[in-house]
Amino acid sequence: MRSRSAWISCVVFVAALVQGCGTLPDTGSFADASVQLRSALASSGTAVAGELDRAKQEQRARTLRELWARVNTAADAMVAYSESVGGIVSAGKAGGESVRQVADAGAKLADAAKIVLGPSIPGAVQLLAEAYSKIAEARAARALDEALQNMQPAVGRVSELVALQLDDLHGILVASSELVDIEIEKPYSKEISYLSQLRQQRRALYETGPLTAAIGQQLQQLDAAERTILAKLEPMQKDRSAAQERLKNARALIATARQGVMDWSAAHYQLLGAVRAGRTVEPRALLQTITELRDLLKRAREL
Numbered sequence: 195m196r197s198r199s200a201w202i203s204c205v206v207f208v209a210a211l212v213q214g215c216g217t218l219p220d221t222g223s224f225a226d227a228s229v230q231l232r233s234a235l236a237s238s239g240t241a242v243a244g245e246l247d248r249a250k251q252e253q254r255a256r257t258l259r260e261l262w263a264r265v266n267t268a269a270d271a272m273v274a275y276s277e278s279v280g281g282i283v284s285a286g287k288a289g290g291e292s293v294r295q296v297a298d299a300g301a302k303l304a305d306a307a308k309i310v311l312g313p314s315i316p317g318a319v320q321l322l323a324e325a326y327s328k329i330a331e332a333r334a335a336r337a338l339d340e341a342l343q344n345m346q347p348a349v350g351r352v353s354e355l356v357a358l359q360l361d362d363l364h365g366i367l368v369a370s371s372e373l374v375d376i377e378i379e380k381p382y383s384k385e386i387s388y389l390s391q392l393r394q395q396r397r398a399l400y401e402t403g404p405l406t407a408a409i410g411q412q413l414q415q416l417d418a419a420e421r422t423i424l425a426k427l428e429p430m431q432k433d434r435s436a437a438q439e440r441l442k443n444a445r446a447l448i449a450t451a452r453q454g455v456m457d458w459s460a461a462h463y464q465l466l467g468a469v470r471a472g473r474t475v476e477p478r479a480l481l482q483t484i485t486e487l488r489d490l491l492k493r494a495r496e497l
Contacts, residue, residue, distance in 0.1 A: 220474040221280040224465050227477045227484065228276035231454050232269040234487040238447045239265065241494045242367065245444045249374040249437055258366050261359065264310040265451075268356045271306030272458060275299050275349075283338070283469055293341040297333035300345045304329060307352045315358045325351040342466045346459075353459035360452040367445055374437050382430045389423045392416050440497045447490045454483040 239262035246255035278299035282292050304325045312318045325348040332344035379386060396416050399409050461477035468475040 219283060219468040219472050221283045221465055221468060222475075224461055224475045224477055225273070225276045225280040227461060227480045228273045228458065230484050231458055231480065232266070232273050234454065234484050234491070235269045235451055236266050237491055238451045238487060239263075241491055242363070242444045242447055245440050245494070246367070246370055248440070249370065250377050251370045251373060254366055254370050258363055261314070261363055261366075264314070265356060265359055265363075267310045268307055268352070268359075271303050272352075272356075275303040276462075278302075279342070279465065283465075292338040293335050294333065296338065296341040296345060297329055300329045300332060300348050301326075303352055304348060307355050311355045311359055314362070315355055317358070318355055321351045321355055324348075339466060339469050342462075342469060346463055346466060349462045350459045353455050356455045357452045360448055360455070364445060364448045364452075367441065367448065371438065371441050374441065375434055378430060378434045378437060382427055385423050385426050389420065389427070392420050392423065436497070440494070443490060443493050443497060447487065447494065450483060450486050450490060454480065454487060457483050 239259070243255045243259045243262065246252075246258060279296060282295050282299075304322060307325070308318075308322050312322060315321075328344055328346075328348040328351075332341040332348070335341035335344055396413060399412055399416075402409065457477070457480040461475070461480045464477060465475050467473075
């Protein structure tokens with residue numbers, strides 16, 4: 195009787211997952227998109243740190259690499275979670291076993307976030323406490339879809355932690371922008387100082403009173419000298435514009451990486467809908483963000 199009851203329970207569970215066409219929900223795209231996001235995040239970190247190296251901000255580049263390694267570790271945990279949950283759903287496992295496995299996968303995700311992000315992120319304690327609370331609720335669920343529904347806030351809290359780490363990385367990049375200009379200007383310090391003197395002299399002449407022929411001649415001499423200095427400063431201006439354009443692209447990489455992490459959380463919600471409706475997960479927003487990251491990485495190589 196026990197064997198027959200267990201068999202009936204399994205059939206009932208699978209039937210709940212199956213749509214009219216008789217197929218289990220396809221969750222492979224969620225796991226695949228998670229893998230693609232992890233790869234794009236790792237490549238983005240390498241590209242951003244490379245821009246700081248190129249801008250002679252070696253110390254900031256080292257700091258950024260150390261912090262971005264935490265993002266990569268969290269992304270590994272996100273992939274492991276998505277693959278675990280996808281495997282559970284695809285196997286059509288029933289009742290308590292599937293619930294326990296989802297909760298276990300969620301706990302591993304939160305544990306990874308706690309280890310790599312918890313010590314450095316303000317507010318991490320509260321976010322992690324909320325995540326573990328929701329994981330406990332997921333473990334107490336009676337069905338897979340209920341467990342996934344309870345896991346959604348936990349997934350959201352972990353995503354917030356990763357996003358906050360990326361915010362810190364963005365701050366490092368912003369702080370570097372002004373220093374980049376200073377480094378580029380160093381070889382031209384004499385020309386910049388002379389240009390400032392020329393412009394001060396011009397203002398002083400205009401303030402002396404009526405424009406006389408003598409003053410007019412002096413102004414012409416100042417204009418000629420300024421044109422000469424500006425010509426010498428053209429390489430500096432070109433280098434500065436190029437550096438700022440590269441840093442702008444790097445900032446866009448971080449912002450888009452952040453969006454990708456939040457889109458991953460939203461894709462998990464779509465997974466819940468797919469389980470309930472017996473349909474394919476279509477994480478379009480996440481895949482679009484991954485495409486944008488790849489485009490930005492391509493631009494970084496071209497700049």
